[in-house]
Amino acid sequence: MKLAMIGLGKMGYNLSQNLLDHGHELVAYDISEDNVKNICSEGAIAAYSLEEVVKQLESPRIVWMMVPAGQITENVLSSLGEMLETGDIVIDGGNSNYKDSIRRGNELQEKGIHFLDCGTSGGVDGARNGACLMIGGDNEIFNKIEPIFKDVTVENGYFYSGKLGSGHYLKMIHNGIEYGMMQSIAEGFDILEKSEFSFDYEGVARVWNNGSVIRSWLMELTETAFSKDPKLDGIRGIMNSSGEGKWTVETALDLQVPAPVITLSLLMRYRSLEDDTFTGKVVAALRNEFGGHEVISK
Known part of the structure; x- marks a missing residue:
């Protein structure tokens, strides 16, 4: 199929290479001309x-965006909404x-433009060699371009999740789970680091990733990280x-679903941004006031 890729960052570039490997005709655009020239080679x-993107595609056009979430996505979609048919x-x-995504899809639909929200997982390696995709939107449109998704994913690595918004909702929850999994791995190694034993962490990660109940790609990446440092x-x-972690926690609160592991993993990320928290100062001061406990001065 012929389609366009807008956004040639780490994910978009590797996904473009993946599409080209599978014989798709690809129009590529990025704000970096060097990235465009490289993928064209x-x-x-x-x-x-964006005007050139639209001109080089025949209707019905297929445009795949891999740009940062937020205002950049908003701007690109707003421009495309004025150009597409x-x-x-x-x-x-x-x-x-x-x-x-629900709002944007509805706005585009008013102009007769179809919109699929596609949660993308698997990292840079996945984008290059076989991604994991969760796709929401009109089922008929999904079926029409399903061969594209099948080509760029691993076996059983794409899933039509349902109506508009469901793809990005599923990816949001996926990332919330990822937060909790990474935090638990990190806490385990932190306890090992503070123990009386001298562990080879690369070796620990390797053995845990072979035959154990906690084997996973994240553990494989843990082994890789410790092999480097x-x-x-x-x-x-x-x-x-x-x-996505924050959105997952907000959604859990809206739905009154207890999600303590994901919530605490998000809070630990916030905590990591500060070396000397005001919270810690207040608690230390209170302990000193009521119990005469020692405080550590600067």
Whole structure:
């Protein structure tokens, strides 16, 4: 099939290579001209503006977006909404909030433009060699372009999740689960680090990933990380977050679903951003006031 890829960052570029490997004709656009030139050297068709993207596709057009969630996605979709025609299809493969995806899809539908919200997992390696996709939107439109999703995913690695918004909702919950899994792995290794034993953490991760009940791709990545830096001395323990964990917790609160593991894993990420918290100061001061407990001065 012929389609366009908008956004050639780490995910979009590797996904473009994946599409080209499977024989798809690809029009590629990114704000970085170097990225466009690089992917074109591998067989893509260059576009240096959204207008060029639209002009180089025949109706009904298929446009796959892999751009950062939020205002950038909003801006790109707003522009595309003025350029595309009835029957054209837009896929948002970024980590958009599902509520935004429902609104955007409805706005495009008013113009006769179809919209699929596509949660994308598997990281950069997955985008290149076989991703995991969760796709929401009109079932008829999904069926029409299903061969694209089948080509770029691993076996059983794509799923039509239902109505508009369900793809990004599913990816949001997926990422919330991921927060909890990563936090539990990190806490386990932290306890090992503070023990009386001297463990080879690469070896620990390797044995845990072979035959144990906690084997996983995350444990495989843990092994890889420790193979590069046995004590992780080269990095700081700052855990950034991209939004999906927060949205998962907010949704759990709205639905009155207890989700303590995901919630605490999100809060631990926030805690990692501070070296000396005001919360800690208040608690230390209170313990000193009521019990005369020692405080540590600067």
